[in-house]
Amino acid sequence: xxxxxxxxxxxxxxxxxxxxxxxxxxxxxxxxxxxxxxxxxxxxxxxxxxxxxxxxxxxxxxxxxxxxxxxxxxxxxxxxxxxxxxxxxxxxxxxxxxxxxxxxxxxxxxxxxxxxxxx
Amino acid sequence: xxxxxxxxxxxxxxxxxxxxxxxxxxxxxxxxxxxxxxxxxxxxxxxxxxxxxxxxxxxxxxxxxxxxxxxxxxxxxxxxxxxxxxxxxxxxxxxxxxxxxxxx
Numbered sequence: 001x002x003x004x005x006x007x008x009x010x011x012x013x014x015x016x017x018x019x020x021x022x023x024x025x026x027x028x029x030x031x032x033x034x035x036x037x038x039x040x041x042x043x044x045x046x047x048x049x050x051x052x053x054x055x056x057x058x059x060x061x062x063x064x065x066x067x068x069x070x071x072x073x074x075x076x077x078x079x080x081x082x083x084x085x086x087x088x089x090x091x092x093x094x095x096x097x098x099x100x101x102x103x104x105x106x107x108x109x110x111x112x113x114x115x116x117x118x119x
Numbered sequence: 120x121x122x123x124x125x126x127x128x129x130x131x132x133x134x135x136x137x138x139x140x141x142x143x144x145x146x147x148x149x150x151x152x153x154x155x156x157x158x159x160x161x162x163x164x165x166x167x168x169x170x171x172x173x174x175x176x177x178x179x180x181x182x183x184x185x186x187x188x189x190x191x192x193x194x195x196x197x198x199x200x201x202x203x204x205x206x207x208x209x210x211x212x213x214x215x216x217x218x219x220x221x222x223x
Contacts, residue, residue, distance in 0.1 A: 004161035013157075017167070043120050045172035050121060051128045073168035094128070 019067040021080035027110070029084060033059045034116035037086070037108065045073035048112045056116050057088040060105060068109050081110040120172075123179035149188040156195050164202045173197045 004012065029035060039054040040046075047069050061084065068079035090102035126132075144150040160170065174194035182190065199205040 002161055002163040004158050012161070019167070041121055045120070045168055045175065049127045050125050067168070069168040069171070072166055073172040075169070 019069075021065045021067060021078065023065060023080055025065045025080055025082060027062055027082040029059045029062075029082070029110070029113065029115075031059050031061050031084075034118075035059055035086060035113045036116050038112055038114060040112075042070055044070060046070050046112075048108065049106065051093055052086075052088055052106055052108075055088055055092050057086040057092070057106075060085045060087045063107065066109070068111060070109075070111070079111070083107055083109050084113075086113070120175055122175045123182050124175050144188075152188045152192045152195070156191050159195055159199065162204070164204065165198050170194055170198065173201075 034056065035058070036056050037048060037052040037054065040048070041053075042048075063083045063085065065080050066083045068081055071077050071079040084107070085105045086108045087103050087105050089100075090098035090104065091100060093104065144153070156170070160167070165173075171194075174190045176197060177185075177190060177193045181193075185193070196205075196210055200207050200210065
């Protein structure tokens with residue numbers, strides 16, 4: 001078992017930790033693409049909030065390749081994949097009474113998204 | 120999991136009040152809970168996503184009635200017991216001993 005020694009704490013904390021994976025992976029989407037967040041209800045850990053499931057958004061930017069939390073939390077591997085900042089309008093999430101000017105950006109992994117099939 | 124931690128869009132919790140000059144920790148035990156969680160993470164027995172999942176498994180009524188670092192501490196205890204590094208009895212015995220010391 002690894003142990004963090006007192007003498008190493010400063011160096012280790014300053015170094016930090018990142019979920020970024022430095023391996024190339026094909027991106028399913030590009031900025032500007034219309035997407036739909038999957039309507040899934042995993043019983044393990046997920047970073048797909050309930051309020052975006054089944055909702056349509058637009059890929060704003062591609063953050064790069066990261067560990068997929070859903071499989072990593074279950075000890076089923078890192079499953080590296082692209083993470084995007086996806087823009088959802090307030091009206092798409094909260095209905096016609098929401099402000100037409102507001103939007104929320106949610107960081108979402110490839111496996112949370114499908115292409116928007118259109119109207 | 121569709122747990123109580125996934126609070127986006129929920130009503131009834133009142134406004135979010137920003138604290139002026141908010142300290143990093145509001146009590147000494149929070150500093151210890153944070154340090155203990157990071158130090159235990161370096162044992163390599165779990166990863167950060169497992170830590171988050173552990174906190175999500177706190178019973179929902181308790182989760183809503185407790186603070187951020189209470190969630191952290193609950194999650195850490197859960198992982199330590201689940202991985203067999205501590206027993207529930209050892210945790211309870213320590214709590215009892217500390218409470219007795221506090222009462223003196």
